[in-house]
Amino acid sequence: MSQSSQPPAIEPDYLALLDSDRISGRTRQVMEERAQTSDADYKPRHLSPTAYEVLIALATRVLPQSSVLPEATINLAARIDARLGTPGDGWRFATLPPDREAYELALTGIDKQAQHRDGSAFKDLSPEQQDALIHVMADGELATDSLDATQMQSWFGDLRADCVQIFISHPAVQAQLGIDAVFNGGDGVFQGFVKMGEGVSEDWEPAGKELDR
Amino acid sequence: MPRLDPRDLRLHSETGKGVDWPFDFETLRPYVERVEREIGVSGPENYPWDPERRYAYPPPQRNGAANAMIRGCDALGIRNADGPTALITRDWGDRKACVGCGACHQGCRNGAKSGTDVTYLPLAVSAGAEIRPNCFVHGIERDSSGRVTAVVYQENGQDRKQRCAALVLAAGAVETARLLLHTGLANRSGQVGRNYMAHISTQVWGRFDEIIRPNKGYPSLTLTEDMMRPKDADFVGGYLIQSLGMMPLTWATGVARGRGLWGEALTRYLRGYNYMAGIGAHGDCLPYEGNLVTLSDEIGRAGVPKPKINFSYGQNEQAMHEHMARTMTAIWEAAGAKDIWSMDRAAHMIGTCRMGTDPDDSVVDPVGRSHDIDNLWISDHSIFPSATAANPALAIMALSSAPQRQSRRDNSRGALRPAPAGLGEPL
Numbered sequence: 001m002s003q004s005s006q007p008p009a010i011e012p013d014y015l016a017l018l019d020s021d022r023i024s025g026r027t028r029q030v031m032e033e034r035a036q037t038s039d040a041d042y043k044p045r046h047l048s049p050t051a052y053e054v055l056i057a058l059a060t061r062v063l064p065q066s067s068v069l070p071e072a073t074i075n076l077a078a079r080i081d082a083r084l085g086t087p088g089d090g091w092r093f094a095t096l097p098p099d100r101e102a103y104e105l106a107l108t109g110i111d112k113q114a115q116h117r118d119g120s121a122f123k124d125l126s127p128e129q130q131d132a133l134i135h136v137m138a139d140g141e142l143a144t145d146s147l148d149a150t151q152m153q154s155w156f157g158d159l160r161a162d163c164v165q166i167f168i169s170h171p172a173v174q175a176q177l178g179i180d181a182v183f184n185g186g187d188g189v190f191q192g193f194v195k196m197g198e199g200v201s202e203d204w205e206p207a208g209k210e211l212d213r
Numbered sequence: 214m215p216r217l218d219p220r221d222l223r224l225h226s227e228t229g230k231g232v233d234w235p236f237d238f239e240t241l242r243p244y245v246e247r248v249e250r251e252i253g254v255s256g257p258e259n260y261p262w263d264p265e266r267r268y269a270y271p272p273p274q275r276n277g278a279a280n281a282m283i284r285g286c287d288a289l290g291i292r293n294a295d296g297p298t299a300l301i302t303r304d305w306g307d308r309k310a311c312v313g314c315g316a317c318h319q320g321c322r323n324g325a326k327s328g329t330d331v332t333y334l335p336l337a338v339s340a341g342a343e344i345r346p347n348c349f350v351h352g353i354e355r356d357s358s359g360r361v362t363a364v365v366y367q368e369n370g371q372d373r374k375q376r377c378a379a380l381v382l383a384a385g386a387v388e389t390a391r392l393l394l395h396t397g398l399a400n401r402s403g404q405v406g407r408n409y410m411a412h413i414s415t416q417v418w419g420r421f422d423e424i425i426r427p428n429k430g431y432p433s434l435t436l437t438e439d440m441m442r443p444k445d446a447d448f449v450g451g452y453l454i455q456s457l458g459m460m461p462l463t464w465a466t467g468v469a470r471g472r473g474l475w476g477e478a479l480t481r482y483l484r485g486y487n488y489m490a491g492i493g494a495h496g497d498c499l500p501y502e503g504n505l506v507t508l509s510d511e512i513g514r515a516g517v518p519k520p521k522i523n524f525s526y527g528q529n530e531q532a533m534h535e536h537m538a539r540t541m542t543a544i545w546e547a548a549g550a551k552d553i554w555s556m557d558r559a560a561h562m563i564g565t566c567r568m569g570t571d572p573d574d575s576v577v578d579p580v581g582r583s584h585d586i587d588n589l590w591i592s593d594h595s596i597f598p599s600a601t602a603a604n605p606a607l608a609i610m611a612l613s614s615a616p617q618r619q620s621r622r623d624n625s626r627g628a629l630r631p632a633p634a635g636l637g638e639p640l
Contacts, residue, residue: 181428192312199423
């Protein structure tokens with residue numbers, strides 16, 4: 001799959017594992033799809049252009065990626081927009097409308113609050129101003145025209161979940177963190193894990209970069 | 214796959230809270246043991262809380278979280294053991310021994326996990342059953358005497374009808390109630406959808422100095438039943454504690470929702486995945502007036518209104534959650550974990566069609582048959598009168614044997630085929 005992946009790049013050692021017999025063909029295909037998705041020049045299909053712009057700025061503050069992916073980032077906003085066209089996991093807060101509508105209302109609501117409080121669109125605020133507004137939302141005190149402060153707080157939980165799911169399931173991120181969950185067995189031989197326990201690794205297991213913890 | 218605690222079936226007699234089951238554990242025990250034998254369950258040689266209990270397979274290998282929990286519990290004098298686990302550790306027919314791949318919650322690839330896909334469903338098919346996937350039942354037809362004659366279901370957008378001599382619903386505490394509320398059947402008691410419960414399933418996570426890789430091995434092997442009736446409890450009922458491993462996506466979702474992190478703090482925490490281990494509880498839950506499943510005003514698949522779940526903790530659940538968080542934090546501190554935090558969560562959907570002897574106060578009788586319609590049965594966790602602390606899977610399967618027993622005694626109604634002979638003894 002090394003020939004076809006789009007940025008962010010996957011570490012060569014990890015790519016070799018993705019091409020090895022320790023992963024099933026079906027799982028490899030899923031990882032490939034995640035790596036092949038082109039985030040560049042994505043045009044929103046489910047959110048309005050305004051809401052999408054807010055989402056791009058918001059996702060950058062909610063889950064900054066540079067400490068894991070210094071070269072190129074995953075376009076979280078693009079993948080969330082694409083996700084909003086799927087049935088999702090079947091769950092939602094009873095107090096919120098369906099996901100696509102909730103995102104649209106929350107994001108445009110945040111933009112209006114930014115205009116109202118700081119006199120500028122959310123995407124044009126300074127990072128400090130953006131964080132201040134996010135803090136108000138996280139604390140359950142940001143009411144917007146369509147969603148009240150409690151609804152916004154619940155929606156913010158949904159947004160955080162969407163961001164981390166897209167991020168940690170990307171092969172480039174799993175490579176950086178040394179996560180080997182997808183290498184739990186191939187189609188021919190289903191290896192599983194032989195060595196496990198604290199401080200125990202198998203020879204082939206990816207080390208992951210030395211990240212300060 | 215822990216068993217029900219006999220005390221949990223008599224919670225009302227013991228405490229005046231909740232409701233008793235309409236039979237005691239000894240009545241259910243033969244069915245529990247039969248299920249364990251038929252599906253294959255592994256467990257320790259000596260189970261500290263039930264010395265006479267035996268399991269057919271030895272436990273799987275311990276992972277990082279399992280070892281950490283043993284260390285923490287031992288330091289605090291809390292008894293612990295490898296828990297009973299619905300997987301096989303030796304090959305058995307077409308099924309292979311567990312290889313510790315860690316994907317139990319996602320799906321087992323070699324038949325080691327004793328799920329219905331490798332146990333009762335193949336048995337049913339071999340006995341003549343036909344499985345029709347991706348079908349959605351939205352109607353139930355009855356004759357002039359009120360007995361069920363057919364179900365109406367949607368497949369690829371087309372309505373189809375299947376005539377039946379008897380109907381067994383097994384769609385779970387939300388969907389079984391949803392279908393009955395939608396059709397208006399079996400609800401003379403007004404109890405359908407009521408008494409919705411969940412397990413109080415608090416988790417505690419911590420970071421360890423040594424690499425853990427929480428995706429490896431059977432996720433929740435080490436177990437203690439010492440908190441089933443803790444001496445210092447300020448709540449009724451009790452809970453089990455198990456070690457916890459987790460796949461990255463599930464774990465990250467819990468972090469994002471449960472710990473409330475965002476910004477650089479969130480990224481920094483996610484980076485430590487390989488060094489995290491968890492410990493989690495499942496505890497009993499009382500029924501409350503306001504906790505229920507109803508039909509929402511939004512139309513869902515096949516025109517059936519979407520279900521709406523109302524659920525929140527009462528005082529008992531809040532007190533139990535706090536006790537769990539305190540106890541598991543102490544275990545994790547004793548195990549050497551750092552940056553420890555607890556996540557408030559509930560798991561497993563229970564109740565909504567409870568069984569009982571009084572038709573005014575329950576939906577089905579003690580063997581799972583509707584009080585109102587004599588060829589309608591419910592065979593899932595919606596019939597549990599109380600939540601109990603054990604994972605519901607074993608009790609669901611054990612209770613599912615009861616209708617079969619009844620139908621053999623009751624041939625005049627010709628309701629169901631006789632019970633299948635079973636899967637036989639493990640090799």
